[in-house]
Amino acid sequence: MKKASIAILVVIMLLCIVLCSTKIYAASSSAIDSKTESQLIELKENQAKTIEDYQLKYGSDSYGFVAYILNIIRIWSIPICFLGIAIGSIHKSIIGIRKLDTQEKGRGAVVTFVTILIICQILPLVFAVVVKFQRG
Numbered sequence: 001m002k003k004a005s006i007a008i009l010v011v012i013m014l015l016c017i018v019l020c021s022t023k024i025y026a027a028s029s030s031a032i033d034s035k036t037e038s039q040l041i042e043l044k045e046n047q048a049k050t051i052e053d054y055q056l057k058y059g060s061d062s063y064g065f066v067a068y069i070l071n072i073i074r075i076w077s078i079p080i081c082f083l084g085i086a087i088g089s090i091h092k093s094i095i096g097i098r099k100l101d102t103q104e105k106g107r108g109a110v111v112t113f114v115t116i117l118i119i120c121q122i123l124p125l126v127f128a129v130v131v132k133f134q135r136g
Helices: 002-020 034-058 061-093 100-135
Strands: none
Touching: 034 100, 061 100
16 A cells, blocks of 8 residues: 555655646747846856855865865754754654654654764864864
8 A cells, every 4th residue: 555655655756746847938039027037147256156165265276175165064053953853853842742652753854964063063063174284
């Protein structure tokens, strides 16, 4: 029964993806107006400048790019992990009152997301320390 329901769910999801991803044709030949295009170009230039700053700071293209990616992970891990901790807490405290297996899953989710949050916050610091002391 579980395999059949999973198969049906996968088929429904694939159907939704195919139906929702149809191409939308704009009335004019350009889908983006000049203001939006200038904003996109400005964002791209700002990100390229940030990557160049990291590359200058670390003295290598690869180290600079890794530091840039770690910084993005550090920033985005906070809201994602807080959301995961909240969902795990809901499973642990509210839904887990009646179902003990859900309570254990909630506790496991909270521990997992706290661990991921700590790792994502400390990893850029460890990378910076190792690169700086390794290179002298």
